Amino acid sequence: MRTQAKYVVTAVVLGALVTGCAETKTSGAEGAERARSDMNMQEAADRADALLDLTFKAIRPPVQWAHGDTTTGSCDLSRRRVVMTVISEQMRGSFLGVVERAWEKADVRITNVNKNKEFPALYAKTADGFGLRLSIAGEGQAFFEVATPCVEESEVAEPAAEPNGPSYKDVDPIPRPNVRSPFWSADKAP
Numbered sequence: 455m456r457t458q459a460k461y462v463v464t465a466v467v468l469g470a471l472v473t474g475c476a477e478t479k480t481s482g483a484e485g486a487e488r489a490r491s492d493m494n495m496q497e498a499a500d501r502a503d504a505l506l507d508l509t510f511k512a513i514r515p516p517v518q519w520a521h522g523d524t525t526t527g528s529c530d531l532s533r534r535r536v537v538m539t540v541i542s543e544q545m546r547g548s549f550l551g552v553v554e555r556a557w558e559k560a561d562v563r564i565t566n567v568n569k570n571k572e573f574p575a576l577y578a579k580t581a582d583g584f585g586l587r588l589s590i591a592g593e594g595q596a597f598f599e600v601a602t603p604c605v606e607e608s609e610v611a612e613p614a615a616e617p618n619g620p621s622y623k624d625v626d627p628i629p630r631p632n633v634r635s636p637f638w639s640a641d642k643a644p
Contacts, residue, residue: 494608502533502600512556518619529604537596540631540639
């Protein structure tokens, strides 16, 4: 009798764990972890590109950029852009501020800010589950990434937007920033 009771308890506990896991996968932030039936990977890539376009239109004076890699997972993808304009240490706070205001104006919620003076970063999320990141790395190179939520699998075309400088399409890795701006590369804030 005790052995049977043990099996019943074990089965109930395992059933609860499996059910709990299934519920966790399909619930939460508006089901962002499950595949969105209203969007496929190409549509998600287009939305990611639109978020990047909106961001770069807000940066004034403009910076030179190139496309980074597009990576795909089983149900998601990431689009990247690499800034080829040097963002000086003195101007990094201003650069992040411009991007932060552009994202907030577009109803993108800022989720975290890394205020490290040398390598600052900004993280955000849209209401429909797209994650945005801006990070400043070595030699003042800015990297943008938009990660999609899980969507229906499909083919994904290259980004349609043309970079406003060399494309570096067949260059791996993309070189360090090599464009100087009187504003963004300045040694002191104007």
